[in-house]
Amino acid sequence: MQIGAELTTIESGELVPAGPLRPSADLTLSPAAAQRIRDSVAVNTGRAYARVWDGRPRPDAEPPSPPGGFLGWCLTHSRTPMPATPETLAEYVSHLCDEGKSPATIEQALAAIRTVHHAAGCERPEADQALRVLRTHRRERADAGLSAQRQAVPVVVENLRKMVDTLDRSKPIGLRDHALLLLGIVSFGRRSEVVSYTWEDVSKVPEGLVLRLRKSKTDQDARGATIPVLYGAFPGTDPVRVLARWRELCERRGITSGPILRSVDRHGRIGGSLSPQAVNVAVQRIAERAGLGSGYTAHSLRAGAATIAYKNGAPISKICELGRWKQGSPVVLRYIRAVDQWTDHPFQGVL
Numbered sequence: 001m002q003i004g005a006e007l008t009t010i011e012s013g014e015l016v017p018a019g020p021l022r023p024s025a026d027l028t029l030s031p032a033a034a035q036r037i038r039d040s041v042a043v044n045t046g047r048a049y050a051r052v053w054d055g056r057p058r059p060d061a062e063p064p065s066p067p068g069g070f071l072g073w074c075l076t077h078s079r080t081p082m083p084a085t086p087e088t089l090a091e092y093v094s095h096l097c098d099e100g101k102s103p104a105t106i107e108q109a110l111a112a113i114r115t116v117h118h119a120a121g122c123e124r125p126e127a128d129q130a131l132r133v134l135r136t137h138r139r140e141r142a143d144a145g146l147s148a149q150r151q152a153v154p155v156v157v158e159n160l161r162k163m164v165d166t167l168d169r170s171k172p173i174g175l176r177d178h179a180l181l182l183l184g185i186v187s188f189g190r191r192s193e194v195v196s197y198t199w200e201d202v203s204k205v206p207e208g209l210v211l212r213l214r215k216s217k218t219d220q221d222a223r224g225a226t227i228p229v230l231y232g233a234f235p236g237t238d239p240v241r242v243l244a245r246w247r248e249l250c251e252r253r254g255i256t257s258g259p260i261l262r263s264v265d266r267h268g269r270i271g272g273s274l275s276p277q278a279v280n281v282a283v284q285r286i287a288e289r290a291g292l293g294s295g296y297t298a299h300s301l302r303a304g305a306a307t308i309a310y311k312n313g314a315p316i317s318k319i320c321e322l323g324r325w326k327q328g329s330p331v332v333l334r335y336i337r338a339v340d341q342w343t344d345h346p347f348q349g350v351l
Helices: 031-039 043-054 069-076 086-098 103-119 128-143 157-165 172-186 239-252 276-289 299-311 316-323 330-343
Strands: 005-009 015-020 202-205 208-213 225-230 262-264 270-273
Touching: 043 069, 043 103, 069 086, 069 103, 086 103, 086 128, 103 128, 157 172, 157 276, 157 299, 172 239, 172 262, 172 276, 172 299, 208 239, 225 239, 276 299, 299 316, 299 330, 316 330
Parallel strands: none
Antiparallel strands: 005 015, 202 208, 208 225, 262 270
């Protein structure tokens, strides 16, 4: 008999081990450990999952009353949210289709619901029927002339210069927006990454600058990354000098550390850290003022970085490395195909 084994009586009356005893401490998580487990999910991902599950704006918020999202829909239709059956999942996807949600939004909802099940110790619901519903939705949207996925218009060099030309760089907001555009491009930045940079993350080197990105969407373990930034050939698009001018203004205002990108009010006062949504608004505003039309978002800077790099002859592997994409990422390949459809056109110079 092994020490620490639980004893079970069988028909013969003999006691046999039936598995180790589990002291209550073995099954307990401290509040600190539990919080770290919750925090292991990226902030934006956790926010999206909370919104999908019960309509909360963020994971630490109180659920609305009545709840929204998948939970609210299940309660309204007398269905069990957890564990959800494949039929419930398929019916909910059909409901999202009827609401006109995009395929990408529905895919995110499916992933969120199945992940919440897993996190709660339940088996992930089988999604084959739900995916079949989604496939039909894609075909219906294609027949209606709707794009399967909205894509931000890349900010290529020509349009970047047009955007820069609209900025009044004699004012704080013009200098800030100038820094925002160049920082987003040269760092291949997601909007959450662009606003995360601090002046402590910038190091000067003979070639230009080195940016330290502490964490990103694809770096859940926060190992970090370094991004080399070269001097530019033209004053309006030289990221090193553009950031230097913005830094000089910040220092004159007594700001020597902390976030690089900050809010600027209508009186030119420099405030706290810029929000990711504010980056989106700024890019849209500058693009419209430059006469570039709609379709530009914060993601246009990241998409533009990949497009500019590929047009300049950069290998795909290097683009993936600098942009923190997985090698062979379908997102990067989509940007590249958009370039190649013109450079490799079989009628080039013929007609």
